[in-house]
Amino acid sequence: MAGKMRFLLVGMLLAAVLVPFAGAAEGDEAGQSNVTNGTMPSVPQVLDVIDKATAAENLEEDQAWSGPIKMVIVFAVLAILPSLLIMMTSFTRIIIVLSFVRRALSTQNIPPTIAIIGLALFLTLFTMAPTFSQVNEKAIQPYLNEDMEFADAMTLTGESMKDFMIRQTRKNDLKLFVQMSGIEPPESPEDVAMHVAIPAFIISEFRTAFEIGCLLFIPFLLIDLVTASILLSAGMMMLPPAMISLPFKLILFILVDGWGLLAKSLSLSFQ
Numbered sequence: 001m002a003g004k005m006r007f008l009l010v011g012m013l014l015a016a017v018l019v020p021f022a023g024a025a026e027g028d029e030a031g032q033s034n035v036t037n038g039t040m041p042s043v044p045q046v047l048d049v050i051d052k053a054t055a056a057e058n059l060e061e062d063q064a065w066s067g068p069i070k071m072v073i074v075f076a077v078l079a080i081l082p083s084l085l086i087m088m089t090s091f092t093r094i095i096i097v098l099s100f101v102r103r104a105l106s107t108q109n110i111p112p113t114i115a116i117i118g119l120a121l122f123l124t125l126f127t128m129a130p131t132f133s134q135v136n137e138k139a140i141q142p143y144l145n146e147d148m149e150f151a152d153a154m155t156l157t158g159e160s161m162k163d164f165m166i167r168q169t170r171k172n173d174l175k176l177f178v179q180m181s182g183i184e185p186p187e188s189p190e191d192v193a194m195h196v197a198i199p200a201f202i203i204s205e206f207r208t209a210f211e212i213g214c215l216l217f218i219p220f221l222l223i224d225l226v227t228a229s230i231l232l233s234a235g236m237m238m239l240p241p242a243m244i245s246l247p248f249k250l251i252l253f254i255l256v257d258g259w260g261l262l263a264k265s266l267s268l269s270f271q
Contacts, residue, residue, distance in 0.1 A: 087202055088161055090127045090168075090270050093209045095120040097266060100213030101258075104220040105249050106242045123263060127270045131164045162194055165201035168270065173207075174200045208269070216262075220249050 086092065098116045102108075111119075125132075139156040142148035166174075166189045174192060177200040178185055186192050192200075227245035231237065252258075 096209035
């Protein structure tokens with residue numbers, strides 16, 4: 001049972017956001033009950049629960065958790081893992097930009113939503129490859145080879161993911177959430193707690209994606225304006241400008257190799 005559970009928990013290594021770093025809570029005062037300074041579980045507390053679910057054979061018989069409870073815990077964590085990984089990777093920026101492009105082209109459901117999501121996922125894997133390789137080398141493989149404890153693997157995974165997020169986060173956004181959290185300002189951005197780095201990273205990604213989307217909208221908006229002006233001058237006010245401008249938008253996008261430039265720009269924006 002323990003061997004099977006070990007492989008099931010490989011995916012949980014990237015969910016280090018669930019385990020705040022122990023040093024992050026040192027600046028918080030005990031007993032605070034407001035939202036910004038809420039009490040968070042410490043690393044030993046969380047890992048104690050995980051150990052009970054994954055290594056029950058090391059406990060006394062009356063303390064061991066039953067198999068169904070173990071599976072419930074594992075699958076509960078795996079259920080929220082995709083959402084956590086999406087918000088901690090480059091997926092957010094990429095999917096927003098691709099949605100802006102489809103809206104600017106006025107193609108409605110072309111490309112289909114499933115195709116947009118698929119492209120965003122594979123671009124995410126491409127841009128996150130260095131980080132995922134680092135996690136696999138430092139945390140996953142040593143854990144699978146039983147050369148590292150689960151707690152150490154989780155810590156190393158969290159550090160790798162946090163390093164990526166900090167590099168992409170604006171200093172003002174990071175400073176904002178540090179102030180709202182009520183903790184002491186860290187000496188360097190790398191020392192920021194995980195529960196502070198994640199929302200700062202998400203807000204920063206939203207802003208960057210909207211900036212890119214606005215720049216992409218401008219040339220297509222100009223085509224719409226020119227088309228509308230020509231139709232108005234010709235007295236064809238009842239003819240929808242979007243219907244006439246759509247072929248010109250598609251021709252422009254194809255001639256400049258829009259998809260290639262878009263994929264290249266998005267990939268380079270994370271370097």
